[in-house]
Amino acid sequence: MCIRCVSKSKAVRLLSSWGAGSAPCALARALGGAEAQAPRAAGVRLYSSMPQPAEQHGGNVNELEGKVAHPTLLNADLLKAQYAVRGELYNKALELQKQGRELIFTNVGNPQQLGQQPITFNRQVLSLMAAPFLLDNPAVTSLYPKDAIERARKLHKTFGSVGAYTDSRGNPGVRQEVADFIQARDGYPANPDHIFLTDGASVAVRLLLNALIRDSGDHILVPIPQYPLYSASIQLYGGTLLPYNLKEQTGWSMDLNEITRTVHDARNRGACVRALVFINPGNPTGQCLTEDNLRDLVKFAHNEKVVLMADEVYQPNVYQDEKPFVSAKKVLGDLGAPYSDSVELASFHTVSKGVLGECGLRGGYVELTNFHPGTVDELYKAVSINLSPNTMGQVAMSLMVNTPQPGSESHAQWKREHDEGLASLRRRAHAMTDGFNALEGVSCTFTEGAMYSFPRLHLPPKAIAAAKAAGKTPDTFYCLQLLEATGIVTVPGSGFGQEEGTFHLRTTILPPEEKIGEFVKLFQDFHKGFMAKYT
Incomplete structure (x- = not known):
């Protein structure tokens, strides 16, 4: 629990219940003084506390050099973000x-930019979805395998038209396919209503970060080296990146003792540590986490009360046999209570990597495990602002998680x-x-x-x-x-x-x-x- 934003009276009660020295975040802001903040009303998003560029020009400056959208008058967090x-x-x-x-x-x-060929079955179905009138052409059976035609008919019935909006979380049928894929992979059920299809995994990552970050006092643990999606997005949303270093000399391993010290030091400074990001397999470092690593991360998230953000977009890309990919969701389930029913886990995947390499189709998903129903509703509201993820990306996701089965006409080629x-x-x-x-x-x-x-x-x-x-x-x-x-x-x-x-x-x-x-x-x-x- 972080008490940075609670009322003074509630903070005093919490301090008494925790005992001296055991509060997970510093109480200075809650108890008053120079860093005190007013109680935060539920659902209110504060502006960034960082100085805005206009302040550098002596106040409420609206235009420079004849331009309202002058680069020095833009959002300060945008100007500071680097990618x-x-x-x-x-x-x-x-x-x-x-x-x-x-x-x-x-x-x-970007695999296909460098010549990687798309999976034939996937492109056959995608082409029929883009031009459904071909399904009624007598020549279609001479051009496409039977199972590709059947799959396209089924998806066309599910979508109606790929030119129409879907539910803002994505097509319900595809979300069910993703849930089935997760259950087959991990052995634990997934709730399709807690799966959001997005325009690539990056959009899902930013959705979570935007929801978790309230102001610059909110810190997100990110591995260093890291994929700069995280540093740029945290800056854009006015939060603070809290780095934890991977150890190059031991194959870019993580040190949970050091991460724990980092969290406690940050909390002693008044920070609220909201989430821990890990990338498995690693980007840019290419390491694969073991089951022991993942168990340690789940236990850490439980003990320190942080959200786990599992960037697992490279899960098909494993090039050795000693450390096969294991999902955080499986490890969470295997650990059982109290971890399996309490640790908040957001897991990300995409059609852009693996052997599909469909970066341009922009298909991704996030699965939310153990999230409060009200939070899921708020995220649903957030994605509703954009109406719908793109439909061809959703079709590509369907084809990634539901592949041709043995005995079907396309299975051998696939x-x-x-x-x-x-x-x-x-x-x-x-x-x-x-x-x-x-x-x-x-x-x-x-x-x-x-x-x-x-x-x-x-x-x-x-x-x-x-x-x-x-x-x-x-x-x-x-x-x-x-x-x-x-x-x-x-x-x-x-x-x-x-x-x-x-x-x-x-x-x-x-x-x-x-x-x-x-x-x-x-x-x-x-x-x-x-x-x-x-x-």
Whole structure:
């Protein structure tokens, strides 16, 4: 429980019941003094306490240089938000592309941009959903397999038309399919009314963060390195990111003792710690969590009273056998009471990753476990403002969670495409790791899962000094030169957060397998030249 926002009299009663030193958050604001806040009315959202840009111009300034929407008069949290995946490096790449340069975009996990082929069955059904008149064409049976036609007819009956809005949580039939998928995966039931279909998992993450963050006193625990969706969204919603560091020397592992100390230190400063984010498999770090890791996280959430946000979008992308993917929902159920019926868990998934790679279709979901019914209603209200998630993304989600079954006409082809795609990604993960580790001044942990390598760059002092003179972080300096020399678009580690004094970059493992050797050699040749220049 956090008492940052309760009334003074209630805070005194709570303090008495907890006993000295045992309150989970500091009482200063509740009990008065310089940091005191008025009691918060239920449902009221406060404005950010950060100074707005207009204040820098001496008050209520409405326009500058003839523009009301002048960049210095925008929301301060928007101006402070950073998203490195499409930041300075990406913008420079677009400039080079306009000049006619051929580029290799490995800055973002966008499989089909780099040549990954979509699953045939899925695209067959999607095409019939987009053009349902084909279902009545006599030639359809010569163009499509029987099970694709049957699936499209069933979905068309469920949707009516993909050109129409659905329920704001998504089509009920697809939500039931997602619930069935979760139960088959984990062995525990899922409530379709607590599943929200969204335009990709990112929208679902932002939905939860927007609901949880009330002002800058609300802190969200986020792993460092992290996917900058989290840092950018927390900033946009006026909250505060509370980092916990992953340990590179032990394969980007987490230290629950350190996380616990971080939480207690923050609460002693008056912070309200609302949630803990974890990414499994990891982005950008590529590690897979064990069942023991997940049990520790569930127990931590129970003991510290925080919401668990399980970013599990890369769950199909596992490239070793020692640590298979296990969902947080399964671990929660296996632990039993008091954890299984109390820990608030939000689990995220998407059609963008795995071997589907349907990033552009924007299909995702969040499952809410042990959330208060009133909170589920408030989230329903929030998504209703946007009326409906896109329908083709919902169809893609249906096809992800309900695949062709053995004995059906399309199963053999679907299984071949799925298995070959995953095996190719596994080989590429090994090739990228081996290629980086063969270089002097580079070390890279194996990509156990997800779609990225995150090598550490051991840069010489001369390179660090040159970066400083150029006004760049050393890893940004390196990545910019890599881009100019090779056309490879990456993301500097500083965009994800990294331990002080260390430098990294993130690249996907998605270049086509037949070109992965060429890609690695291109990188190696550049790196050798860079090190020779600055050593």
